[in-house]
Amino acid sequence: MKEIITNINGIPIYRNFVENLPYNPLLKILLKEKRKARILGEVIFWKKVRAKKFHKIDFDRQRIIGNYIVDFYVKTLGLIVEIDGSSHDEKQIYDDIRQEYLESLGLLVFKIADFDVKNNLGIVMKELEDFIIQHYGTTPSSKIE
Template sequence: MKLDSQLLEFAKIMRTNATDAEHLMWQLLRAKRFMNLKFRRQHVIAPYIVDFYCHEIGLVIELDGSQHGTDDGKEYDAERTKFLEALDFSVVRYWNYDVLSRAEVVLEDLWWRCSELKQTSP
């Protein structure tokens, strides 16, 4: 399937304009620094762009700011998660605040989730 060029261009712009939390998380995940897993950032899974994606274990990581706490944000996130899970992806969400102020807690949770997925992936 050919990916929408506008979606790919938008993903590229999003990589350039990363939030502080996304930037920090990318520094922790990039170049197989975390559990020797390859992560991509602002990865297109049409019609969405996910914050981080690991193909090897089918994991999507979403970092959420305050807009995700609104009713509309929660509804959108639930639809998006349902769509991604229907494609057999595991979706994990972390608040930007937690990534920035409690990165060790986020990474510990992520380590457990990745370990579980590594055991169940082919």
């Protein structure tokens, strides 16, 4: 039986920890620069989820996975949360390859538009709740295909 890590709206959320994720230590320098940049959308989202404020779920900020730095990572779920700003407009192919790689590791990616974080945070948080319930709210054996 899988471990329940929290409940969202009365629905149990099950642990989906992905082990042995690749890690490129050469990205540590870039990671520090990214954290210092303090991108507004990321700061706003971080204030909502840090210190287990969002349904007692532990989020990591700026996590290295393989050759990528993801915006937010939930270890217990194997969930990546990406906040896409205007810099992503010209990088659709790169983003698709990146997402395909991350998903090949058994991770799920939830993307949010930076505009929505800044202007519709309540809706963004509700969509994140719904995504977590949909993907982690039932044990794998009870999912209906």
